[in-house]
Amino acid sequence: MTAPVADGRDRSIAREVARRRTFAIISHPDAGKTTMTEKLLLYGGALRQAGAVRGQRAARHATSDWLELEKQRGISVSSSVLYFEHDGKRVNILDTPGHQDFSEDTYRTLMAADSAVMLMDVAKGVEEQTRKLFQVCRLRHIPIFTFVNKMDRYGRDGLDLMSEIEELLGIDAVPVNWPIGAGSDFRGVYDRLGEQALLFSGGEHGRSKVEQDVVKGSIESDAIRAALGEYYDDVAEHLELLDGAGARFDLEAVRAGKQTPMFFGSALTNFGVRPFLERFIDMAPCPHARLSDTGRVDPVERPFSGFVFKIQANMEPDHRDRIAFLRVCSGRFAKGASTRHVRTGKLFRLTKSTLIMGKDRAEVEEAYPGDVVGIFDPGLFRIGDTLSDEGDFSYAGIPSFSPECFMRVEVAAVLKRKSLEKGLEELVQEGAVQLFRDMRGGSATWMLGAMGPLQFDVMKHRLKGEYGVDLELSPLPFKLARWPQGDFDPEIFRYSERLRVVLDQQGRHAVLAQSTWDLDRALERHEELVLSETAEPALFEGSNQG
Numbered sequence: 260m261t262a263p264v265a266d267g268r269d270r271s272i273a274r275e276v277a278r279r280r281t282f283a284i285i286s287h288p289d290a291g292k293t294t295m296t297e298k299l300l301l302y303g304g305a306l307r308q309a310g311a312v313r314g315q316r317a318a319r320h321a322t323s324d325w326l327e328l329e330k331q332r333g334i335s336v337s338s339s340v341l342y343f344e345h346d347g348k349r350v351n352i353l354d355t356p357g358h359q360d361f362s363e364d365t366y367r368t369l370m371a372a373d374s375a376v377m378l379m380d381v382a383k384g385v386e387e388q389t390r391k392l393f394q395v396c397r398l399r400h401i402p403i404f405t406f407v408n409k410m411d412r413y414g415r416d417g418l419d420l421m422s423e424i425e426e427l428l429g430i431d432a433v434p435v436n437w438p439i440g441a442g443s444d445f446r447g448v449y450d451r452l453g454e455q456a457l458l459f460s461g462g463e464h465g466r467s468k469v470e471q472d473v474v475k476g477s478i479e480s481d482a483i484r485a486a487l488g489e490y491y492d493d494v495a496e497h498l499e500l501l502d503g504a505g506a507r508f509d510l511e512a513v514r515a516g517k518q519t520p521m522f523f524g525s526a527l528t529n530f531g532v533r534p535f536l537e538r539f540i541d542m543a544p545c546p547h548a549r550l551s552d553t554g555r556v557d558p559v560e561r562p563f564s565g566f567v568f569k570i571q572a573n574m575e576p577d578h579r580d581r582i583a584f585l586r587v588c589s590g591r592f593a594k595g596a597s598t599r600h601v602r603t604g605k606l607f608r609l610t611k612s613t614l615i616m617g618k619d620r621a622e623v624e625e626a627y628p629g630d631v632v633g634i635f636d637p638g639l640f641r642i643g644d645t646l647s648d649e650g651d652f653s654y655a656g657i658p659s660f661s662p663e664c665f666m667r668v669e670v671a672a673v674l675k676r677k678s679l680e681k682g683l684e685e686l687v688q689e690g691a692v693q694l695f696r697d698m699r700g701g702s703a704t705w706m707l708g709a710m711g712p713l714q715f716d717v718m719k720h721r722l723k724g725e726y727g728v729d730l731e732l733s734p735l736p737f738k739l740a741r742w743p744q745g746d747f748d749p750e751i752f753r754y755s756e757r758l759r760v761v762l763d764q765q766g767r768h769a770v771l772a773q774s775t776w777d778l779d780r781a782l783e784r785h786e787e788l789v790l791s792e793t794a795e796p797a798l799f800e801g802s803n804q805g
């Protein structure tokens with residue numbers, strides 16, 4: 260343990276905070292997130308050979324078989340916290356499940372990140388899943404870095420992608436570097452900020468490093484003209500257009516989430532990964548003060564605190580344990596120390612806590628703001644819970660996001676109603692599936708909402724395995740949920756087939772709709788209606804960063 264220094268600030272905590280970079284990668288499936296993660300780990304020396312992460316990919320894409328699902332869940336957990344050291348910095352990658360049906364998990368994980376890397380396929384640009392995840396980052400105003408991947412294949416022009424980002428996502432995209440050649444002729448990047456050409460050779464999937472020739476000089480210089488050869492005119496022309504369009508990098512705008520720096524590369528061949536990593540580490544923010552219900556909590560000045568952003572059960576089929584993933588927000592996490600579980604006021608001893616790295620788990624002795632620690636959960640935790648030595652504040656809770664699939668729980672056939680209730684309540688706390696109650700007709704009908712049908716399969720299997728209940732579900736036509744703000748009359752859609760007012764698990768009203776079209780019509784008819792895409796958004800209004 261390091262003793263606090265005289266002025267009350269612990270210098271070692273300040274140092275540890277300053278060197279941490281905690282981020283998540285957002286992308287559409289197949290854009291190359293797994294490959295990129297692996298390459299970053301290779302650079303950091305956390306992996307010795309390529310394939311260790313990719314080998315798990317097949318299981319991740321499995322869809323039906325439960326064993327595969329278990330594996331998939333295992334992967335989403337075991338790869339939840341990846342970290343490495345690079346250039347004196349501690350880089351934490353909050354990895355997220357690859358499958359779209361588990362994207363609520365990704366949304367919540369983004370609440371624990373200090374920045375995000377938006378990875379896109381050069382041929383595809385901004386895809387649906389990227390757009391959704393981007394909106395979640397937007398909600399938190401976290402800086403977003405764009406990596407245009409698969410440059411070893413022919414794709415779209417960089418300028419075209421820039422305007423797509425600006426149009427679809429409403430954020431200025433400013434290339435930090437520009438590709439030299441493309442497809443099989445992708446030779447390197449011209450680094451606009453450093454005024455240098457980085458020319459790659461020798462890249463391949465299994466290697467962590469590529470040869471990188473560095474030629475310094477402005478784009479007008481003879482040295483760069485000679486180095487770029489036949490590619491010179493194309494690059495010079497694009498850079499002129501960028502300068503003409505005023506696409507200038509502005510770190511303040513990046514930190515405020517108003518501008519996204521853009522990088523080009525190929526995770527598969529490794530071209531452009533290192534230039535990206537180095538700039539990213541320089542530009543990405545370290546952990547800042549976080550919003551709580553009593554104001555901002557400084558990561559260095561305040562004693563230990565953190566919040567639970569994810570709960571994962573059944574990590575090992577033999578041990579039905581639950582692990583709560585805690586993002587450390589202030590002070591030092593020290594093994595064995597006692598802290599306060601704010602919601603219940605109970606003292607909680609940080610005895611069994613683990614760092615999960617790939618397949619390995621290690622006991623955590625200490626951790627700092629920006630780190631994620633897995634805590635064995637005796638059934639105490641809920642998503643969004645705060646742990647804090649001071650014990651008298653809570654971090655802004657984690658919002659519920661709109662599910663995209665809804666099912667009715669058929670209770671008529673259920674013999675073990677008590678077990679069903681208990682099971683549903685406990686599993687819903689893990690956050691994969693949301694529970695709603697429809698009060699129409701006097702008695703409650705239960706409904707489940709999730710991002711995708713796979714979640715229902717998981718729920719069914721677990722209710723059977725852990726609570727001995729057969730869950731029967733029948734599909735409902737709803738596709739989204741919105742949460743009314745301010746005064747709301749729950750009778751408003753009483754006679755509507757396409758909209759339904761229900762209660763969510765916290766007893767708040769939610770409006771389920773069959774489509775955004777239905778929602779838009781309702782908003783036109785009821786001008787007083789204010790609907791939010793997430794529950795409890797007020798806590799996330801404004802920046803969550805200090």
Ligand code: G4P
Nearest residue numbers: 288289290291292293294316408409411412525526527528
């Ligand atoms: P994901 O996690 O985002 O779903 O993507 P993942 O990394 O698994 O990559 C999806 C596919 O794209 C893989 O090919 C992968 O090899 C390929 N890929 C990733 N980065 C690049 C890149 O920079 N260039 C090119 N050309 N391809 C890239 P696959 O055929 O689906 O799998 P595999 O047979 O390679 O395992």
